[in-house]
Amino acid sequence: MKIADIEIKNGICLAPLAGVSDRTFRAMARRFGAEYTVSEMVSAKALCYEQLCKRPVTAERTKTAPLAAVRREELPMAVQLFGAEPEFVARAATLLESNEYRGTLSEVPPSVIDINMGCPMAKIVGNGEGSALMKDPVLAASVVRETVKAVKIPVTVKIRAGWDRDSINAPELAKRLADAGASMICVHGRTREQMYTGKADWSIIRAVKQAVEIPVVGNGDIFCADDARRMYEETGCDGIMVARGAQGNPWIFAELQAAAEGREYTPPTAEERFAVALEHAHGLVEDKGERVGIAECRKHLSWYLHGMRGAAAARNAIMQASSMQEIEQIVKDLRDGAHFL
Ligand SMILES: Cc1cc2nc3c(=O)[nH]c(=O)nc-3n(C[C@H](O)[C@H](O)[C@H](O)COP(=O)(O)O)c2cc1C
Known part of the structure; x- marks a missing residue:
């Protein structure tokens, strides 16, 4: 899989996990075979407001900068932003790309800016952010378009199947987002209504793959190599993202790499x-x-x-x-x- 010019050989990625996928977690995932990782979600507005703060923004005071910190050896990786106002998301993306914002702890800018359109949490969707953007495709596309205009690095988006079972719109939305300049779409095959319950509907991922030309990454319920194989076969996706399956189990990436390369996998002792x-x-x-x-x-x-x-x-x-x-x-x-x- 390629995200713009970034080659991800076997398409094996670690998904963003707020409160979990910090740099220690990402380093473990990487060590065992994740080729690409995504930060925890970072508030675009918080990043922007910290720049206006009168007091000095130091590593001790900021809660936002550590979430966006990137080490050189982590590349290629994405920092994920959430926000519903195009100007804030675009501005936050330029701050990340320049790596010259106050309080930065990054050695290097991220390779990619990812935009969160999947978070189901009440306090996020209550502000129109995360998966609430799926209900407003025009605004969602505008967030992507303004961000793509503002930075040179690729911009990707992570979406769900839709808001609820009566408004499944991932394929149409993905098309709009691709037209707005997104370089890759990751689809979690659940609706916002489902939160993390039930099963991810992989047929939606297939429908998205058929709707757009850009790479599509399948996500939801991959817990072993056999799940990954089925995800590729059933959806035709270009890459896969694993979230909960990596918790306490960074070896899942070794298992996925072994399967991708036709090697035998030996679980850890x-x-x-x-x-x-x-x-x-x-x-x-x-x-x-x-x-x-x-x-x-x-x-x-x-x-x-x-x-x-x-x-x-x-x-x-x-x-x-x-x-x-x-x-x-x-x-x-x-x-x-x-x-x-
Ligand atoms: C604790 C937790 C935190 C999450 N945080 C984020 C996040 O910050 N951004 C995001 O796009 N998705 C987030 N997700 C969703 C996951 O990236 C993924 O889409 C979802 O868990 C389905 O994949 P899985 O079946 O491999 O877990 C989170 C999920 C969990 C369980």
Whole structure:
């Protein structure tokens, strides 16, 4: 797959996950085979307003800049913006492209700007942002057109099937967005109404693929290589994005790469799972400091340890832990077969 000039050989991508796909998570996904990653969603308005702030914008004060931070070794990657006002999204995109905004923590600009038209959360759609844009195709196209005009790097869009089952419009909307200059469309085959329940309807992804010339990435319910194979076969998509399937399981990308290249896949040993889980926790603490890092590593560790003997008790102990030392001991005890009885 190619997004403008950016080659993504096997089309294997990590989807954006607010509160999850920070740079530690993206680095893990990358290490095991994700060829392209997307940041957590970033408010276009917040990024713009920080530039007007009278007080200095420092790394400690800003909540927005760390979400948009890109390291050189992460490329190719996208920073995802959300917003419903074309001028704010376009302005935020120019800030990201120039990498000269106040508070930036980026070593380099992102390769791509992605625009969120899929978020179902009430506080986002209440502002007309995220999946609410699917209800206003003219405005949605204008957000894309103004952003494409404002930057040289490619602009892509992530959409859902539609707002609800009576207003499935992904194929028509995708066509408008492609005409407005989008370089790729990712389709999550659920409606806003479904949130994350039920099954993703992959026939919508196929309909989008048939409606546009630009690359289409299929998303929704890929949890193993067989799902990915079916996604390609049933939809004709150019690439795939995995979100929940990567939580506590960066090896899914190794599995997908092995399948794409016709190689045998060997799942990680328990030992490797423990080691990578702890490495992930350490990465979070290093990046965000002990207090935030420990709070955030709890959910990741419970994903990594899911299904292991004694994991439920270990998870409870991790919830109470307040230092990395305690967390290491809990994981070590679990590994050594102590089940916290
Ligand atoms: C916790 C969580 C956070 C998410 N955050 C974002 C986001 O910031 N931007 C976005 O476009 N989609 C977001 N999504 C949607 C996912 O990218 C993806 O479309 C959805 O989970 C379906 O894919 P999956 O079946 O592989 O999980 C999020 C999903 C979850 C579960």
